[in-house]
Amino acid sequence: MLERVIIAGFGGQGVIFAGKLLAQAMMAEGRNVTYFPAYGPEVRGGRAHCHVVVSSDEIFSPVIARPDTLIVMNQISWDYFAPSLSPEGVAVVNSTMVATGPAGIPGRLIPVPAAEIANELGDVRVTNMIMLGAYNHARSLLPLDRLLEHLRSALADRKAALYELNCQAVRKGVEAAAAALAAPR
Amino acid sequence: MLERVIIAGFGGQGVIFAGKLLAQAMMAEGRNVTYFPAYGPEVRGGRAHCHVVVSSDEIFSPVIARPDTLIVMNQISWDYFAPSLSPEGVAVVNSTMVATGPAGIPGRLIPVPAAEIANELGDVRVTNMIMLGAYNHARSLLPLDRLLEHLRSALADRKAALYELNCQAVRKGVEAAAAALAAPR
Amino acid sequence: MKTLYERPDTLRRCLTHYCAGCGHGIVHRLIAEVVDELGIRGRTVGAAPVGCAVLAHQYLKVDMCEPAHGRTPEVVAAIKRVRPECVVFSYQGDGDLAAIGTAETIHVANRGEPVTVFFVNNAVYGMTGGQMAPTTMLTQRTTTTPTGRDAGYHGHPIRVCELLATLDGPAYIERVTLTNPDRVRQARRAVRKGFLTQIERNGYSLVEFLSPCPTYWRMAPIEAMRFIEDEMTKVYPLGVFRDWEAPGAAKGKTRK
Amino acid sequence: MKTLYERPDTLRRCLTHYCAGCGHGIVHRLIAEVVDELGIRGRTVGAAPVGCAVLAHQYLKVDMCEPAHGRTPEVVAAIKRVRPECVVFSYQGDGDLAAIGTAETIHVANRGEPVTVFFVNNAVYGMTGGQMAPTTMLTQRTTTTPTGRDAGYHGHPIRVCELLATLDGPAYIERVTLTNPDRVRQARRAVRKGFLTQIERNGYSLVEFLSPCPTYWRMAPIEAMRFIEDEMTKVYPLGVFRDWEAPGAAKGKTRK
């Protein structure tokens, strides 16, 4: 098993947290993982992205040239990363904010109106969990309850309500992905 | 022709000036020369010495391990440098301040009561010229008038009286060396 | 149609890399406005710091260099010595100027080099992710003072203007801030006077800006402005610390 | 037979490498006397500067180190942090302390590190052959100011005590000199107080000595003393600049 994910968006969308949660969760599941963030002045002006590699074997490079999965939350990131997606890859895209364009991409596109859903849930900051839920479902990574368990331990020292909200977001993401997958390709 | 001279004494005895004058003079005479001073904290607390090499050929090292000539103005310097004198060498020694000891040295000893003479001339600071005069005579380095000419140009920007005094000192040195050379060995 | 305000010529039109509400942008604009006003763009040479403003040269349309962290004052002093006809400035953050560059700051001021130093005091290391700066306030939390700056453990906030005002070299030193339109207008006058100190008096000048870093203060831009006004100005009082024009004031001597 | 004065125990009996009439010797002796008096020889750790006093460890019988030029304040600050039971001091010349070591001097003082700095201001670089120091007097001739120090070209004499007194960190700062027996007695009291500031108050202290360098001032020792008294004290006024014991005086905060 080898899964290379790039998560990208702007500051405030929770890119970093989603990436770390994914890595942490998969480590707990006994996989090898690496997590690699963008850092330095790149992240001024609100850009953010990170690379997560999950594998049952040794991981060589933590930096992903051809992602298996893209989780993209805004247009700039889409424009930048979309061409690198591997042909068999999956792109989970915040369709509220990203116009993927008519050209299409090599891999499979999973549009998730995450910003809209987040708005409905009353907090933009859960965009990340909606996207993560969708991704998890689309890639059949983990049983949902396991993912939520890892989420709970990641939020262990925060308020319970926060966990609940994030849980809901994950579930909404799952639903959205299911809908997208059900849609004709 | 190869002549390696170490001049040594304490600060105020004019070691540096004597060495530079010698080098400058011999350069003007068309020789290759090097002049090498002691420097740095060694010279705190009043010690001073320099190495002068004069040669008709290329000079390799400016640092003298086995001097052909020692011009020594105080006891500490004598104790330090005497053992290094080459067997065919000459030691011109300020006999007022240096007890050369009964042991003798490999080379020829030219005692010059320089401090005494300087006292007579009324200025300790001409010790160096007395010694230089003696040395020049003992080693038959330059005709006296040439040496004095070089001395004049070295003192070009100072008072004439100073030149006169230094001249006198050189001459006294010549006399002293002549006397020493005349003395039974 | 009459233009009432237009981006200054000296400020290149492009998206900056600064965070929303960052004071660097305001300071850049003021410098650009004054350079335009004085008509010195063609003979100005600046030095960008190592700090968030390291890319200042992308925004300011003058000859610029980008020297090592903290050394810009000496760099521009040297430029001025070899090209006295130029107007030079050093743009620096608090880490750059008051930590690694302490010695350069003091000695350039002490020699009264005719250079203008723009000092953006945002009480934090912005570029490297919000560590303590020499100017960080007591109790302020930063990456390297996770429980707040403690005077005994981490040292006291350094007041640069006061420090430099003990030297004979400087001709003009002022501390300003950017917290409201009046303050910004005053800051603009200080920028102007900073340049004029160099041009007319051949003297050393430094203008300190108390400037917000909303990102690493973890405040909204307007909150950050209020924090400066309410808290920072207590520790860093605004005002003129040296003025060669003030009657009777101690005047920095200038180079021949 | 009663001994009225004897070389202090802490001062090793040997010929120093100092020139005749050099102030370093007096300062060494005072430090040794006070170390003896306070009975702290067994827990004192000193740092020799790079400067004429680089061999101070040959004369002072305490644990010592010999760090890089100008960095001794940070070295002893670190020693004190890891060994708070020790009494530490940094011995420095003006080049060491106020030129290359400017940043270290200021930041150790600003952090209020409980260390004692002995600062020998002889207005010249002795060790390297008499170049200009930051403290060289205006018009003073040195190897690097052959026509005399010029404020405009070479900068102004730096007053270290005044500079440091703008910081909140220091607990005790005094400038003394060595020009006559009364002055030396005062200097000795300052050395004592410097150590006590560290021991009793856990505070930062600095004692500046206006000290003769007869060799590079090209003066006889007694002339050099007179030069200090007549000229140097005008530029560098003697006195206490910070005192944690003075009633109502600004007190440097100390480390927890």
Place this chain on the structure above:
Amino acid sequence: MIVVEVDEELCKGCGLCVAFCSEHALELSPTPNSRGAYTVRVIGGVVCCACRHCTIMCPEAAVRLFRVSGP
């Protein structure tokens, strides 16, 4: 009449102009643009008094002010 022009491409949505506008003539857009910025826009109908607070406070020099004659 005074026209206030905010450069969409440069505005970061810091809100400083909004906070200092004498006439409350400016507001932040409720949704972020693709850079994540809630850029500023002029509130229709409010009359600008040309106090210039917006241009003075804007870190991005993103505001232009001009007077157009005529109704």
Place this chain on the structure above:
Amino acid sequence: MIVVEVDEELCKGCGLCVAFCSEHALELSPTPNSRGAYTVRVIGGVVCCACRHCTIMCPEAAVRLFRVSGP
């Protein structure tokens, strides 16, 4: 009686003790020793008042002072 002892081996002949001696009890030797130093010596017959100026000023800590009882 006060005895003043100058350590020949350490004295550099700087003359500070001489200059500050309250009783003019000290003088420099007229000729340098082998280190080039004109070391200090006590002038015979002058009575030392134990003012300690010499010990206080000596950069070499070369002066010892003690009181011997007796005649």
Place this chain on the structure above:
Amino acid sequence: MAQKVLMAGNEAAGEGAVQAGCDAYFGYPITPQNELTAHMARRMPELGRVFIQAESELAAINMVYGASAAGKRAMTSSSSPGISLKQEGISYIAASRLPAVVVNVQRGGPGLGNIGPSQGDYWQATRGGGHGDYRSIVLAPASAQEMFDLTARAFELADRYRMCAIVLADAYLGQMMEPVVIPDEPFPAPPPKPWALTGCEGRPPRLVRSLLLGEGELERHTYALFDTYRQVEREETRWEAMAAEDADVVLVAYGMCARICREAVALGRRQGMRLGLIRPITLWPFPNQALTVAAAGARGVLVVEMSMGQMAQDVRLALEGRRPIALLGRPAFLPEAQEVLECAAALLEARKQ
């Protein structure tokens, strides 16, 4: 049970130091090593140990000198430009025979360069970027786990040989998070330090110095240093070999590049190309012997580094012309395995002709 934690390499290095009994940390912020400083800012005061954010890298390295002279375990960390500023201090530490740990999370250079990965400070670390004849032990981690392990180990080596031990990482190693196992067993206590400055109560005063003005003194001192260095060469050379026995092309790489080379070896073998890898874990002392043995049966050696042939010189010195050596040097970019394979193929091709 030993804990397994997801950690950035920078944090792992910091925690390795903490676990190894580091008494004092002195640092100045610089990307890409800031997480190390931040980690220490939190951990050290928590444990009652010393953390100082220095006003500069110079101050930091000289605080290390001080704390180490006082007999305590001390470290600093920085990245390339900051490490350049420490060179005088490192030379003093070497000369004064003080143990010290320096972590360099390399970034792109020269100058301000960028904050990406690079291995451009190899010469600086292995040859002494400071003045004079001296050496530092240079350890090259290739994972967050090794950031932890080798930083901890650096303290032991520094103490044992009384010299500077440098951990030479890069931006990716510093930033990347990986699982790190933190062992339960405590690390060995530091050896006695009968030279440390502690106050001379009950013994003669001690002196930590590097000025040696006596005749021949400095030379004797230098020879003594080099006796130690030879001992280090004999006893502390470390490397990892992968499929090197039967390799046609031996790759030589350290740090991040070695991970890429492992991938290349795996890929290459799958494609029928017999690649092997020597990964120096100590860059000084360099594993000359291991490399010589591995290269003996190979047709060529390919050096892969994020610099312009710096380590390649050590490879040339080890092999002295006995095997052809090719270089894949990318000064500010982590090459991909594919590029390594292509270079290896080209090397084999060239040998055929």
Place this chain on the structure above:
Amino acid sequence: MAQKVLMAGNEAAGEGAVQAGCDAYFGYPITPQNELTAHMARRMPELGRVFIQAESELAAINMVYGASAAGKRAMTSSSSPGISLKQEGISYIAASRLPAVVVNVQRGGPGLGNIGPSQGDYWQATRGGGHGDYRSIVLAPASAQEMFDLTARAFELADRYRMCAIVLADAYLGQMMEPVVIPDEPFPAPPPKPWALTGCEGRPPRLVRSLLLGEGELERHTYALFDTYRQVEREETRWEAMAAEDADVVLVAYGMCARICREAVALGRRQGMRLGLIRPITLWPFPNQALTVAAAGARGVLVVEMSMGQMAQDVRLALEGRRPIALLGRPAFLPEAQEVLECAAALLEARKQ
């Protein structure tokens, strides 16, 4: 007529700079190079040029950066510990493609060491003691005359290639006085500098920088630097050969050591030992080719240096095992010709067996 003056090497270097049109000198005192600073303190203001005694070596090298960025010829000088402090600055200068001249009058190291002669900074100078991939041209004078000539030449090279040129001398070369001929013909004027910061009147603004954040930008920049370095290697390698054609033992030595080796060659030949000498005048670029040719017919090569085998590595890299190499390395002492002869004899003896 050209003047012949007795000058200390330090003064000669300073005067060489003056004659070559040095516009600005920035320095901080340190033994054994103080006479250079003193010379400039007198000469530069006299000529209306710039002299600043900096508050530190860091300040000095960064003033050089400034003056050079402004298009003027600038230099600094120091000795080993001070040169260590300049490493960050030198790396910035290299990265920013600024011409600069740095004179290092080496003293004994590491640490404070002593103020005697040494060649312990060879690696620092030739390998870049600063961070990142870069090179400086390194010139090695062996007389006061060459202190003059090569310092003057350093300005031309620095300007031509827009890089740092280091004059690597030692305490003896700096302190020793020798006759120096000061030529009458003026030195060539500096080339135009269409990158210099002079104010942007009438042209687009210019930028002197080293931060290269764009994708691939730093790498492209590094490759461009190395294109220049290869050109320097091709065009600027300099050496002096003495009796090398028929030598049984080729001595390799620079600076003061080369003078001793000349004596050894003369003495040896008189005693029937066929010695020759290759004296690198540029240490980087190193005269690999000349050495290879000279060594081809020899039975061995003896490297004589005042360090612990630093240049010997360059000799090994040049010869790649083709000839046996022996080392006479005295880290803080100028060897005597006799010792050179003995080592050469031992080398020949060993070859016989």
